[in-house]
Amino acid sequence: MILSKPGYIKIYGHRGARGDLPENTLESFRYLFENNIHAYETDILISKDLIPVITHDFKLDPSYTKDVNGNWIEDENIKIIDLTYEEILKYNVGTLNKLSRYGRKFINQKSLDNQKIQKLSDLLKLSSDNDFDDLLINLEIKSTPIEEGLTPSPEDTVNIVIDEVSRSNLSDKIIYSSFDWRVLREIKERDPKIPRAHLTSGAKGKIYDKSPWLDFTPLHSEVELPKLIKALGGSAWHPNYKDVNKEVIEISRNEGLPINVWTVNREQDMLRMIDYGVDGIMTDYPLKLKEICDKEDINWF
Numbered sequence: 001m002i003l004s005k006p007g008y009i010k011i012y013g014h015r016g017a018r019g020d021l022p023e024n025t026l027e028s029f030r031y032l033f034e035n036n037i038h039a040y041e042t043d044i045l046i047s048k049d050l051i052p053v054i055t056h057d058f059k060l061d062p063s064y065t066k067d068v069n070g071n072w073i074e075d076e077n078i079k080i081i082d083l084t085y086e087e088i089l090k091y092n093v094g095t096l097n098k099l100s101r102y103g104r105k106f107i108n109q110k111s112l113d114n115q116k117i118q119k120l121s122d123l124l125k126l127s128s129d130n131d132f133d134d135l136l137i138n139l140e141i142k143s144t145p146i147e148e149g150l151t152p153s154p155e156d157t158v159n160i161v162i163d164e165v166s167r168s169n170l171s172d173k174i175i176y177s178s179f180d181w182r183v184l185r186e187i188k189e190r191d192p193k194i195p196r197a198h199l200t201s202g203a204k205g206k207i208y209d210k211s212p213w214l215d216f217t218p219l220h221s222e223v224e225l226p227k228l229i230k231a232l233g234g235s236a237w238h239p240n241y242k243d244v245n246k247e248v249i250e251i252s253r254n255e256g257l258p259i260n261v262w263t264v265n266r267e268q269d270m271l272r273m274i275d276y277g278v279d280g281i282m283t284d285y286p287l288k289l290k291e292i293c294d295k296e297d298i299n300w301f
Contacts, residue, residue, distance in 0.1 A: 001172060001173065002136070003136075004279040005301060008299040009274055009278070009298060009300045010136065010260065010279060010300070010301055011037055011039060011280070011283070011293075011301075012136075012282040013028075013041070013286040014282045014284045015028070015043065015284070016031065016032060016042070018106060018284040019284035019288075020110065021112065022064065022109065022112055023064075024043060025115045029123060029127070030126060035287055037290065038130075038132045038136065039135070039136040039138070041262070042137075042138070042139060044139055044140065044161055045142050046161075047080060047083055048082055048083055049084045051085045053085065053117050053120065054123055055080060055117045058080060058081070058150040058151070059078055059080065062075075062100070065091050065093055068090045068091075073091070079149070080150075081149070088116070089116050092114065092116065093115050093116065094111060094114065094115025096109050120161070120165075128169055128170055131173070135170075136175070138175050138177055138197065140178060140199065141158070141180075145180050145182060145213060145215075146212055146213075154180065155186045157183065157186075158183060159190070162176075162190065162194070175197050175235060176194065176196055176197070177196070177198070177236075179199045179213055180215075182215050188233055192233060195235040196234055199238045200214075202239075207225070207243075217232075222243070223248055225239070225248070226248065226251045227255055230256070235258070236260055237257055237258070238260050238261070239261060241264045244273075249278060253277065258279040260278065260279055260281070260282060261280070261281055262282040263282050264283050265283055267288070270283070274293075274298055
Protein backbone atom coordinates (compact mmCIF):
# COMPACT_ATOMS: atom_id res chain seq x y z
CA MET A 1 0.00 0.00 0.00
CA ILE A 2 1.49 3.30 -1.13
CA LEU A 3 0.23 6.06 1.17
CA SER A 4 2.92 8.58 0.29
CA LYS A 5 4.90 9.14 -2.90
CA PRO A 6 7.49 11.95 -2.91
CA GLY A 7 6.63 14.67 -5.40
CA TYR A 8 3.13 13.30 -6.01
CA ILE A 9 -0.41 13.97 -4.80
CA LYS A 10 -2.79 11.07 -4.25
CA ILE A 11 -6.29 11.96 -5.47
CA TYR A 12 -9.12 10.43 -3.43
CA GLY A 13 -12.68 10.58 -4.71
CA HIS A 14 -14.80 11.57 -1.69
CA ARG A 15 -17.88 9.35 -1.33
CA GLY A 16 -17.13 8.39 -4.92
CA ALA A 17 -17.44 11.69 -6.75
CA ARG A 18 -20.14 13.49 -4.78
CA GLY A 19 -19.89 16.70 -6.76
CA ASP A 20 -20.76 14.94 -10.01
CA LEU A 21 -22.82 11.85 -9.15
CA PRO A 22 -24.96 10.65 -6.21
CA GLU A 23 -22.71 9.95 -3.26
CA ASN A 24 -21.67 6.47 -2.22
CA THR A 25 -23.40 4.80 -5.16
CA LEU A 26 -21.74 2.14 -7.27
CA GLU A 27 -22.08 4.38 -10.33
CA SER A 28 -20.14 7.10 -8.54
CA PHE A 29 -17.25 4.73 -7.84
CA ARG A 30 -17.39 3.23 -11.32
CA TYR A 31 -17.11 6.80 -12.65
CA LEU A 32 -13.80 7.15 -10.78
CA PHE A 33 -12.35 4.01 -12.28
CA GLU A 34 -13.49 4.97 -15.77
CA ASN A 35 -11.61 8.25 -15.38
CA ASN A 36 -8.38 6.75 -14.06
CA ILE A 37 -8.88 7.73 -10.40
CA HIS A 38 -7.70 4.78 -8.32
CA ALA A 39 -8.34 5.94 -4.75
CA TYR A 40 -11.55 6.70 -2.93
CA GLU A 41 -13.10 7.34 0.46
CA THR A 42 -16.42 5.90 1.54
CA ASP A 43 -18.47 5.43 4.70
CA ILE A 44 -19.58 2.26 6.45
CA LEU A 45 -22.53 1.69 8.77
CA ILE A 46 -24.16 -1.51 10.00
CA SER A 47 -27.75 -2.56 9.30
CA LYS A 48 -30.10 -4.23 11.78
CA ASP A 49 -29.21 -7.64 10.35
CA LEU A 50 -25.49 -6.83 10.76
CA ILE A 51 -24.67 -6.15 7.13
CA PRO A 52 -22.07 -3.42 6.47
CA VAL A 53 -23.55 -0.87 4.09
CA ILE A 54 -22.20 2.18 2.27
CA THR A 55 -23.81 5.35 3.61
CA HIS A 56 -22.61 8.40 5.50
CA ASP A 57 -25.32 9.31 7.98
CA PHE A 58 -26.58 7.35 10.96
CA LYS A 59 -30.10 8.16 9.75
CA LEU A 60 -31.61 8.32 6.27
CA ASP A 61 -31.14 11.84 4.89
CA PRO A 62 -34.31 13.46 3.48
CA SER A 63 -32.07 15.57 1.21
CA TYR A 64 -31.44 12.62 -1.10
CA THR A 65 -33.71 9.77 -0.03
CA LYS A 66 -37.01 8.83 -1.65
CA ASP A 67 -39.47 6.20 -0.46
CA VAL A 68 -40.92 3.32 -2.45
CA ASN A 69 -43.52 5.68 -3.96
CA GLY A 70 -40.87 8.10 -5.23
CA ASN A 71 -41.57 10.77 -2.62
CA TRP A 72 -38.95 12.52 -0.52
CA ILE A 73 -38.95 11.05 2.96
CA GLU A 74 -39.96 13.48 5.68
CA ASP A 75 -38.95 11.53 8.77
CA GLU A 76 -35.43 12.58 9.78
CA ASN A 77 -35.08 9.86 12.43
CA ILE A 78 -34.99 6.62 10.44
CA LYS A 79 -31.87 4.92 11.77
CA ILE A 80 -29.79 2.63 9.58
CA ILE A 81 -29.27 0.34 12.58
CA ASP A 82 -33.08 -0.10 12.86
CA LEU A 83 -33.48 -1.30 9.26
CA THR A 84 -32.71 -4.69 7.77
CA TYR A 85 -30.94 -4.58 4.45
CA GLU A 86 -34.13 -5.67 2.73
CA GLU A 87 -35.86 -2.63 4.27
CA ILE A 88 -32.98 -0.35 3.25
CA LEU A 89 -33.43 -1.45 -0.37
CA LYS A 90 -36.90 0.12 -0.42
CA TYR A 91 -35.31 3.58 -0.52
CA ASN A 92 -33.83 5.35 -3.54
CA VAL A 93 -30.73 7.53 -3.11
CA GLY A 94 -30.02 8.52 -6.71
CA THR A 95 -31.48 12.03 -6.66
CA LEU A 96 -30.46 15.06 -4.65
CA ASN A 97 -33.14 17.53 -3.65
CA LYS A 98 -31.60 20.73 -5.02
CA LEU A 99 -34.03 22.80 -2.96
CA SER A 100 -32.67 21.44 0.30
CA ARG A 101 -29.84 23.14 2.17
CA TYR A 102 -27.59 20.16 1.45
CA GLY A 103 -28.67 19.91 -2.17
CA ARG A 104 -27.78 23.52 -2.90
CA LYS A 105 -24.13 22.67 -2.20
CA PHE A 106 -24.05 20.27 -5.16
CA ILE A 107 -26.33 21.92 -7.64
CA ASN A 108 -24.64 20.25 -10.63
CA GLN A 109 -24.81 16.70 -9.30
CA LYS A 110 -26.49 14.43 -11.85
CA SER A 111 -29.49 12.28 -10.92
CA LEU A 112 -29.46 8.54 -11.48
CA ASP A 113 -32.44 6.20 -11.53
CA ASN A 114 -32.92 3.32 -9.13
CA GLN A 115 -29.86 3.85 -6.94
CA LYS A 116 -29.82 1.95 -3.66
CA ILE A 117 -27.65 2.00 -0.57
CA GLN A 118 -25.22 -0.78 -1.40
CA LYS A 119 -23.58 -3.46 0.67
CA LEU A 120 -19.88 -3.10 1.32
CA SER A 121 -19.47 -6.45 -0.42
CA ASP A 122 -20.93 -4.98 -3.63
CA LEU A 123 -18.41 -2.14 -3.62
CA LEU A 124 -15.55 -4.53 -2.91
CA LYS A 125 -16.65 -6.66 -5.86
CA LEU A 126 -16.62 -3.59 -8.14
CA SER A 127 -13.21 -2.59 -6.78
CA SER A 128 -11.83 -6.09 -7.22
CA ASP A 129 -12.88 -5.95 -10.87
CA ASN A 130 -10.79 -2.75 -11.11
CA ASP A 131 -7.84 -3.87 -9.00
CA PHE A 132 -5.17 -1.44 -10.16
CA ASP A 133 -1.68 -1.68 -8.71
CA ASP A 134 -2.15 1.66 -6.93
CA LEU A 135 -5.76 1.05 -5.86
CA LEU A 136 -6.34 2.50 -2.41
CA ILE A 137 -9.61 2.28 -0.50
CA ASN A 138 -10.27 4.39 2.58
CA LEU A 139 -13.11 2.86 4.56
CA GLU A 140 -14.39 5.32 7.13
CA ILE A 141 -16.16 3.40 9.87
CA LYS A 142 -18.94 5.58 11.24
CA SER A 143 -19.26 5.58 15.01
CA THR A 144 -19.90 8.06 17.78
CA PRO A 145 -18.81 8.06 21.42
CA ILE A 146 -21.44 10.60 22.47
CA GLU A 147 -24.72 8.94 21.47
CA GLU A 148 -25.84 5.35 21.91
CA GLY A 149 -28.17 3.30 19.76
CA LEU A 150 -26.76 4.32 16.37
CA THR A 151 -24.25 1.53 15.78
CA PRO A 152 -23.14 -1.74 17.34
CA SER A 153 -20.27 -1.44 19.82
CA PRO A 154 -16.93 -0.38 18.34
CA GLU A 155 -15.63 -3.92 18.80
CA ASP A 156 -18.60 -5.53 17.08
CA THR A 157 -18.57 -2.95 14.29
CA VAL A 158 -14.89 -3.53 13.62
CA ASN A 159 -15.29 -7.30 13.55
CA ILE A 160 -18.26 -7.13 11.17
CA VAL A 161 -16.44 -4.84 8.73
CA ILE A 162 -13.08 -6.58 8.78
CA ASP A 163 -14.69 -10.01 8.47
CA GLU A 164 -16.47 -8.75 5.35
CA VAL A 165 -13.26 -7.35 3.90
CA SER A 166 -11.45 -10.63 4.62
CA ARG A 167 -13.85 -12.37 2.23
CA SER A 168 -12.51 -10.20 -0.59
CA ASN A 169 -9.05 -10.09 -2.14
CA LEU A 170 -8.54 -6.44 -1.20
CA SER A 171 -7.31 -6.51 2.40
CA ASP A 172 -3.94 -5.11 1.31
CA LYS A 173 -5.60 -2.20 -0.52
CA ILE A 174 -7.62 -0.86 2.40
CA ILE A 175 -6.92 1.67 5.13
CA TYR A 176 -9.53 2.11 7.86
CA SER A 177 -10.33 5.53 9.30
CA SER A 178 -12.67 6.93 11.91
CA PHE A 179 -13.34 10.06 13.91
CA ASP A 180 -14.12 7.74 16.82
CA TRP A 181 -10.66 6.63 17.89
CA ARG A 182 -12.18 3.78 19.93
CA VAL A 183 -12.76 2.11 16.58
CA LEU A 184 -9.10 2.51 15.64
CA ARG A 185 -8.05 1.07 18.99
CA GLU A 186 -10.26 -1.96 18.40
CA ILE A 187 -8.71 -2.48 14.96
CA LYS A 188 -5.23 -2.26 16.48
CA GLU A 189 -6.15 -4.80 19.14
CA ARG A 190 -7.48 -7.15 16.50
CA ASP A 191 -4.33 -6.80 14.37
CA PRO A 192 -1.80 -3.98 14.81
CA LYS A 193 -0.60 -4.50 11.22
CA ILE A 194 -3.93 -3.31 9.76
CA PRO A 195 -3.45 0.24 8.37
CA ARG A 196 -5.35 2.88 10.34
CA ALA A 197 -5.89 6.58 9.62
CA HIS A 198 -6.88 8.94 12.43
CA LEU A 199 -9.59 11.38 11.36
CA THR A 200 -9.79 14.74 13.11
CA SER A 201 -11.86 17.90 12.86
CA GLY A 202 -11.22 20.95 14.95
CA ALA A 203 -14.05 22.73 13.14
CA LYS A 204 -16.53 20.23 14.58
CA GLY A 205 -15.18 20.68 18.10
CA LYS A 206 -13.83 17.14 18.43
CA ILE A 207 -10.20 17.97 19.22
CA TYR A 208 -9.38 18.76 22.84
CA ASP A 209 -7.64 17.23 25.83
CA LYS A 210 -9.21 13.86 26.72
CA SER A 211 -11.92 14.24 24.09
CA PRO A 212 -14.19 11.17 23.82
CA TRP A 213 -13.62 11.36 20.05
CA LEU A 214 -9.88 10.90 20.67
CA ASP A 215 -10.57 7.96 23.00
CA PHE A 216 -9.90 10.25 26.01
CA THR A 217 -6.25 10.60 25.00
CA PRO A 218 -4.34 13.46 26.69
CA LEU A 219 -3.62 16.27 24.24
CA HIS A 220 -1.99 19.53 25.30
CA SER A 221 -1.93 21.18 21.87
CA GLU A 222 -3.36 20.43 18.43
CA VAL A 223 0.17 20.79 17.06
CA GLU A 224 0.95 17.55 18.90
CA LEU A 225 -1.57 15.54 16.85
CA PRO A 226 0.91 14.08 14.34
CA LYS A 227 3.22 12.93 17.13
CA LEU A 228 0.30 11.52 19.09
CA ILE A 229 -1.08 9.61 16.10
CA LYS A 230 2.37 8.24 15.29
CA ALA A 231 2.77 7.11 18.91
CA LEU A 232 -0.57 5.30 18.69
CA GLY A 233 0.69 3.40 15.66
CA GLY A 234 -1.37 5.29 13.13
CA SER A 235 -0.57 4.83 9.45
CA ALA A 236 -1.86 8.26 8.38
CA TRP A 237 -3.50 11.43 9.62
CA HIS A 238 -6.70 12.64 7.95
CA PRO A 239 -7.47 16.18 9.16
CA ASN A 240 -9.94 18.76 7.93
CA TYR A 241 -7.96 20.84 5.45
CA LYS A 242 -8.97 23.98 7.35
CA ASP A 243 -7.08 22.69 10.40
CA VAL A 244 -3.63 22.41 8.81
CA ASN A 245 -0.78 24.75 8.05
CA LYS A 246 2.80 24.33 6.87
CA GLU A 247 4.08 23.94 10.42
CA VAL A 248 1.88 21.01 11.37
CA ILE A 249 2.39 19.34 7.98
CA GLU A 250 6.15 19.62 8.47
CA ILE A 251 5.79 18.00 11.90
CA SER A 252 3.77 15.19 10.35
CA ARG A 253 6.37 14.71 7.64
CA ASN A 254 9.18 14.61 10.21
CA GLU A 255 7.24 11.90 12.03
CA GLY A 256 6.99 9.89 8.82
CA LEU A 257 3.21 10.18 9.00
CA PRO A 258 1.36 10.66 5.68
CA ILE A 259 -1.27 13.40 5.77
CA ASN A 260 -4.40 13.30 3.62
CA VAL A 261 -6.75 16.26 3.94
CA TRP A 262 -10.53 16.43 3.47
CA THR A 263 -12.75 17.68 1.81
CA VAL A 264 -11.06 20.10 -0.61
CA ASN A 265 -13.29 21.38 -3.42
CA ARG A 266 -12.10 24.86 -4.41
CA GLU A 267 -9.18 25.25 -6.80
CA GLN A 268 -7.34 27.76 -4.61
CA ASP A 269 -7.57 25.40 -1.63
CA MET A 270 -6.38 22.44 -3.71
CA LEU A 271 -3.34 24.38 -4.85
CA ARG A 272 -2.67 25.64 -1.33
CA MET A 273 -2.74 22.10 0.09
CA ILE A 274 -0.36 20.95 -2.65
CA ASP A 275 1.94 23.87 -1.84
CA TYR A 276 1.82 22.93 1.84
CA GLY A 277 3.06 19.45 0.93
CA VAL A 278 0.19 17.15 1.85
CA ASP A 279 0.35 13.57 0.60
CA GLY A 280 -3.25 13.22 -0.54
CA ILE A 281 -6.41 15.23 -1.13
CA MET A 282 -9.95 13.98 -0.69
CA THR A 283 -12.35 15.88 -2.90
CA ASP A 284 -15.91 15.75 -4.18
CA TYR A 285 -14.47 16.76 -7.57
CA PRO A 286 -11.62 14.34 -8.29
CA LEU A 287 -11.70 14.97 -12.05
CA LYS A 288 -11.41 18.70 -11.42
CA LEU A 289 -8.37 18.11 -9.21
CA LYS A 290 -6.87 15.82 -11.84
CA GLU A 291 -7.32 18.52 -14.49
CA ILE A 292 -5.73 21.15 -12.25
CA CYS A 293 -2.74 18.91 -11.59
CA ASP A 294 -2.29 18.22 -15.29
CA LYS A 295 -2.59 21.92 -16.11
CA GLU A 296 -0.07 22.93 -13.45
CA ASP A 297 2.32 20.03 -14.17
CA ILE A 298 1.71 18.55 -10.73
CA ASN A 299 2.34 14.82 -10.44
CA TRP A 300 -0.57 12.77 -9.12
CA PHE A 301 -1.47 9.14 -8.71
